Amino acid sequence: MKNSSELSRRKFIQQVSLSGIALTLGAYFPASGKTEVEIVNAQLVDKASTELLSWISIDTSGKVTIRNHRSEMGQGTFQAIPQMIAEELEVNLDQVTILFAPANPKKFGPQPQEGSFSIRGWYKQLLQVGASAREMLIGVAAKQWAVDPSDCYAQNGQVIHRSSGKKLGYGLLVEEASTLPPPQNVPLKSRKDYKIIGKSLPRQDIPLKINGTAQFGLDKKVPGMLYAVVERSPRFRGKVIRFDDSKTKAVAGVKNVFMVQRAVFGNLTEGVAVVANSLWAAMQGRKLLTVEWDDSGFDHLDSDQLASQMRANLGKPGPSQKFEAAWQTSAKKIDAIYETPYQSHSCMEPLNCIAHVQDNRIDIWGPIQEANWIQADLSDRMGIPKENVTVNMTFLGGGFGRKGFTDYPHEAALISKTMKAPVQVVWTREDDMRTGPFRTGAFYACKGGVDSTGQILAFQMITAAQWIGQEWSPKPYPDPEPPSYNNGNTEGMLHPYLKAIPHYSFGGVGTRAPIPVLWWRSVYASTNGFAAESFIDELAHLAGQDPLAFRRNHLPDKRYQDIVDQLEMISGWKSRGKNAGWGIAITECFSGICGHIVQVSRKADGKLKIDKVIALIDCGWYVNPDIIRAQVEGSIIMGLGAAIKHATTFKDGKAVEQNFNTYEMPRMTDTPEIEVHIMENDEKAGGVGEPGLPPFAPALCNAIFDLTGKRIRTLPFKLEDV
Template sequence: MKIMKEISRRNFIRQTSLSGIALTLGASVSGKTAVEIINAQTPDKMGTELMSWISIDKSGKVTIVSHRSEMGQGTYQAIPQMIAEELEVNLDQVTIFFAPANPKKYGPQPQEGSFSVRGWYKQLLQVGASAREMLIDVATKRWNVATSECYAKNGDVIHRPSGKKLGYGLLVEEAATLTPPQNVELKSRKAYKIIGKPLRRQDIPLKINGTAQFGLDKKLPGMLYAVVERSPRFRGKVKRFDDSKTKAIPGVKQVLTVKRAVFGSLFEGVAVVADSLWAALQGRKVLVVEWDDSGFDHPGSEQLASQMRENLKKPGPSPQFEAAFENATKKLEAVYETPYQSHSCMEPLNCIAHVQDNRIEIWGPIQEANWIQADLSERMGIPKENVTVNMTFLGGGFGRKAFPDYPHEAALISKAINAPVQVVWTREDDMRLGPFRPGAFYACRGGIDNKGQIQALQTITATQWLGEGWSPEPYPDPKPAGYNSGSLEGMPSPYFKAIPHYSFGGVGTRSPIPVMWWRAPMANTAGFAGESFVDELAHLAGQDPMDFRRSHLPDKRFQALLDQLEAISNWKSRGKNAGWGVAITECFGGICGHIVQVVRKTDGKLNINKVIALIDCGWYVNPDIIRAQVEGSIIMGLGAAIKHATTFNDGKAVHQNFNTYEMPRMTDTPEIEVHIMENDEPAGGVGEPGLPPFAPALCNAIFDLTGKRIRTLPFKLEEV
């Protein structure tokens, strides 16, 4: 497959029209399944209310647009795989390219919330089916035969009685004049030829042979390079700088101040612009900047932890819950602590911007094209239709590359120097400047009745609430206690049916440290606290942890997952020589259960022997992608549990590279076994639900073997 490079949507449409009229189909932005035609020669006339995915030219070439970013999670494969199934073409017949930001044509384009399949599969299947039926309709009229006598296969329409066939390319011109059929009947799952099959990903060969274009690979004629010296205390202002030595570096063109928008604040820096990245980096090394760090707090990790512990005490009592808790037969209280984390994508942030008069064009590893387009339009005062955001492949994202701060900074520099510029963040820039996953503390209380059931459950959360950074209020400014939905992330919903008295609340901790979502936002910390505490309650009740969860998850779907998880792990046959831990979490439309097995090695140190994961994501596209995503989630969860954390000292991040922010290595990675539930449930999430169960399952396994409860992450496995 050859991927289209350096081609705008307008040029793509112009070029496809050279070989004849292309049939381009889309589904309405409103989410209806109605499908309409966009004529490739007049796309703007009918395209303002449409999203477009499929183009077929007269030669029979099929192009499928991927409107979501690809950061390793597999949408580059999954989106075309869904459309191609109903279109009746093989993926080796398809060219795929990324759509630029265009919400009027493609609808929402964020890569977040594990939404790409679960949010789009019905619409995309309908798009493929409608295109197929239109092509069949043209063929039946040419042959003067009944529609029931014809079918599509491998890009051809075939007449069953005679065996005659016509390729899509010979039918597309006439098909482009038809009114698309509405609500075409879709295939049953058992009729699928490519959905549900472990097809090889189309992006893997490109990434292996080096032709895949990531942000750093993109180059423009006349492009300059920039690196930015930014305040290590996040909110510091530039008091003054000395660039005399910087300007003496060959290749350095300009040195200028720049302010990038981070939530509700402007973070300042000094940009060094040069004709090569090397020159820009060398120029920054000798740049002298004096920062004004007054007017905001300079917290360290201990100060933040102390503040959160105090905030756990602030929510007022719930009389109804307190009465239920006091009347419980057995009671338990515990506090769980999780740290700040860096996103640490393998590809650091980078972005190319070219600002000209009343236009902006962006290229880079963009995770949320629509938001960045809208943000640049508003901040730069340029009409949204004049802001083009082009997505390249992403070397990881985890939420960080959905944020609009780094394209905004690049656009400001490009405007100031009147040239295209690529702004590159070094690994140290990327890891020490955030935004970070917030640290979080959870105070849990639970009571067991005389039947061994949870009678009362409470969780109080102290953390920097995601999104509070939009507020312009001065720091620190503690918010009053209250409910925040993030406290419930990761908790299986049937618990709320089984537990008669529950209470959730929390206090938002204020800090100048910027925080944002990190893979499985809030569930990655709340899931650890919740499923660790449920396990503690199971032991308080004297029950098997799996059976205890079964009695509190009164839902057929969860019961089926527990049955299969127990069967594939041989839970009931586990021996005494290993510790076994289980955890079940639900988030972003997916349910995932992990069983972790730990053993004591001959040298006395603990070792994670095996992880068994079972994910219920309902209707799914490609089992290989699912397994890869869950495996990656487990390894990422492993790192956050026993390897790395971002700590702060005097308002600055301590860990700036992988020498201190240690990543899991191959030798740390246990055997991982991933299973997928088969059912008729709607499509759910995959990329995020696979992470939250790992840490609690690991800690529950350690308790099973050692009798020691781990309530603080990260911890050193070799020291347990």
């Protein structure tokens, strides 16, 4: 794999073609607000007037180069994006070189890696680029043979004449094709005609990661690079009063020690940077540094205080008289409170970033999840034109939302600016886990009732949590009035439920705390889903109905009916015995729907064990089944950890868990059998990387209730304590 750098159209063509002659296609949005892309031949476009996205290039040797314009943090874009283009282009992936695209929203389109958007947001445009290139090459070959293009077809990087069997490789056709305008709106293949889409082809990045040639952020080196670590306040808004660096500067290799800031939403947090000619020297120098912090002006909260505030906030939304009246008329009614903790992202690759700030230019290299956002943020904060800020992506050792944040590149850029040299800033595991931002803890007050037929008459869910959105507002802390609105209150819940429930109510109050919170895999759905699907299960038992059938009765849309039917079939739900507990949960986020059935039982010693997880994901149109299964499996393991293993707690305003000795991760022995199934339908592409996480915790707790009669409403919990 080649490393990417800032590329003009001409430089890109030269890089991927030894001769400089290549068929290079991209696409662009020709009019503001227009959703259809126009396919463009890069040779024919004045780059001053039009910038391209989704570049694909074929040179005269027949080599195909595809730029992956999304980050690759394990979710499979390095495979899926080329697989889509290669399908319509009619080439095999072993004929393709894949390069990361640097941040450039004009050339490569929006590049944020969030909301499971890589496939569902771009599949049609990417298919069109491949299809247009194929038709151009077929047209050139047909012209040379003096035959009708409809008598020709493409296969394995060649154009073939049906009747004569004559063949021409793509490399022999690109010179003439590079002078032609590409066709628009080429009809795309039917799914039944796919040769590589829908197939579990081996991922192109796996060999690189096995043999050590894959370049992660920590692997990247640039000439003249220095290394830095930063001593940050153990409390989240501490300011530097003074520091003693006399012993630090005595360490061989230490170049400089100075105060540095980084922007965390609306606040500038402070630290002391130690810069050296090696990472070891910087880390040793940091150990000898002493810093005095000003921790005044904000609360030093414990987890118990946060929990008390959230419980109190549950009662603050004014009651809906209409809902209360309906609830009171229910034949049977129930209420419950659910609690979920703060969580660390704990990516296996800790944060790191290389920055090189020059007079009117910034170059960034590293495990960047949200290239466009970081480019725009640095441009704004550093006063440098966006086109002069280049963000180069490496592979990421996990992201989960944390590496989409803008703070760590900003800090690296400020350190580089001071040192007038490229600097790699490396965070330790403790830096990452004690500093955050974290997934917010959340409390839910649920009320519901069923009518005499067993249908839900009234459903209410009130949320108390820190809202991520409020963090961007630089309000004074503590703000006297907590924010009272969050549009993520229903995230994770199956929306067709609301068609079947006559009376429902959602609301919430934002908790104010100095603790920074951020997106975490599946965002609010990871906590909302636990409360919503646990409470749906409680209502099913209140109604005296089978939990799976109860859900079917409240999901009027055929797509959701099909999901419930498929879950029932693949799990053997009707054949479950009395000596095992079975739990079901179905959630939805980022246009992906996922259902889990968890099976639990008692071991010979009486302790609880998770026997099996059966997952069904409906992501609509999809590319690679093996990637989907891997993502759902990974989501289940992550959900398992958040349910029964780990949480971030706070004492005196500091994160208690700072490494894996206290923030315990699931091990192989904790992992149950996992079986993943994929729905087949004609729906549009939906998310995959995140929807597999939210159903696990409620399905597990519902299974435990089925076995033991005990409701688990607080996470995390210990299996051995049940």
